[in-house]
Amino acid sequence: MIIHKKHILICSVLIIIAAILTAWRIPVSSVHLTSTFGETRGDHFHNGIDFGGGSQSIYAPEDGEVIYYYDRARHPFELPFGYGNSIVIAHNNGYRSHYYHLKDGSLPILTHVTNGEFIGTSGNSGHSSGTHLHLTFEDVQHKAVVNPLLFMMTNEYADCIPPAIDGILYALDDTLIPMPETLTLPAADSSVRFYIQARDKHPTSSYNIAVYKYKVEVNGELVQHITFDRLEQQNGDYAIVPKVHGQQAMRMHAFYYDNKTVSIYALNRIPGNYTVTFIVSDLNGNITTTHRTVIIQP
Numbered sequence: 001m002i003i004h005k006k007h008i009l010i011c012s013v014l015i016i017i018a019a020i021l022t023a024w025r026i027p028v029s030s031v032h033l034t035s036t037f038g039e040t041r042g043d044h045f046h047n048g049i050d051f052g053g054g055s056q057s058i059y060a061p062e063d064g065e066v067i068y069y070y071d072r073a074r075h076p077f078e079l080p081f082g083y084g085n086s087i088v089i090a091h092n093n094g095y096r097s098h099y100y101h102l103k104d105g106s107l108p109i110l111t112h113v114t115n116g117e118f119i120g121t122s123g124n125s126g127h128s129s130g131t132h133l134h135l136t137f138e139d140v141q142h143k144a145v146v147n148p149l150l151f152m153m154t155n156e157y158a159d160c161i162p163p164a165i166d167g168i169l170y171a172l173d174d175t176l177i178p179m180p181e182t183l184t185l186p187a188a189d190s191s192v193r194f195y196i197q198a199r200d201k202h203p204t205s206s207y208n209i210a211v212y213k214y215k216v217e218v219n220g221e222l223v224q225h226i227t228f229d230r231l232e233q234q235n236g237d238y239a240i241v242p243k244v245h246g247q248q249a250m251r252m253h254a255f256y257y258d259n260k261t262v263s264i265y266a267l268n269r270i271p272g273n274y275t276v277t278f279i280v281s282d283l284n285g286n287i288t289t290t291h292r293t294v295i296i297q298p
């Protein structure tokens with residue numbers, strides 16, 4: 001019971017800090033977070049967040065200029081494409097916000113929007129399998145997309161649920177094997193690669209969503225650190241750039257082994273005893289950790 005109370009207190013403090021740091025309004029009035037930034041989408045990272053909860057009004061999160069607009073109801077002869085009916089707003093701080101899959105005929109004709117102004121209704125147009133709003137934030141100058149939730153944390157999605165780690169696996173070639181508490185291997189010129197299966201829950205929906213942050217420590221030293229705060233454009237695709245020096249940027253296929261399995265770190269098979277710590281956390285700082293021992297014999 002004491003732990004429970006303490007957890008709620010920590011969570012409340014984090015939300016207050018976040019509310020001070022961020023000022024943008026959430027563009028929907030009813031928050032049902034069904035998909036987060038950086039999830040796998042088959043051949044690319046999900047470059048924004050999805051709000052489910054049925055068809056609802058969308059409001060500009062900040063002032064800006066409308067730089068792109070498409071509504072099939074008004075432009076019936078334009079070729080439809082994946083985003084469906086959509087609007088893109090350029091804001092003063094160098095960011096653009098993109099809204100996809102909007103309802104036919106729901107977009108008012110606008111050139112300038114002010115914070116809180118109605119900009120359309122969420123729908124199911126374009127490449128979409130259910131009524132939702134897809135929201136992308138683009139950092140134009142740095143050729144990146146950023147996690148919209150970093151701009152919009154409020155009490156509306158207070159999240160005190162830590163992510164779950166479902167599995168730690170390893171592979172010497174292409175075969176993934178569940179990792180025992182202690183893994184003993186002979187020394188070699190090659191490395192042993194570790195994989196992690198983790199998922200997060202959000203109080204506003206029943207969906208599994210992606211983990212925000214992954215870290216790996218070996219004998220207490222941080223060797224891998226991936227945070228889905230931004231994805232950077234590289235050769236016409238988006239990549240996640242680790243925050244540990246020397247770890248390479250990864251495109252979707254390098255990061256996700258499959259829908260639920262992430263390729264996280266490769267340990268050189270140099271003789272020694274290693275405590276490998278896997279840490280996952282969500283955007284609100286809820287953390288889950290697990291350890292494995294790796295013995296590399298001479």
Ligand SMILES: [Zn+2]
Binds near residue numbers: 050135
């Ligand atoms: Zn989406």
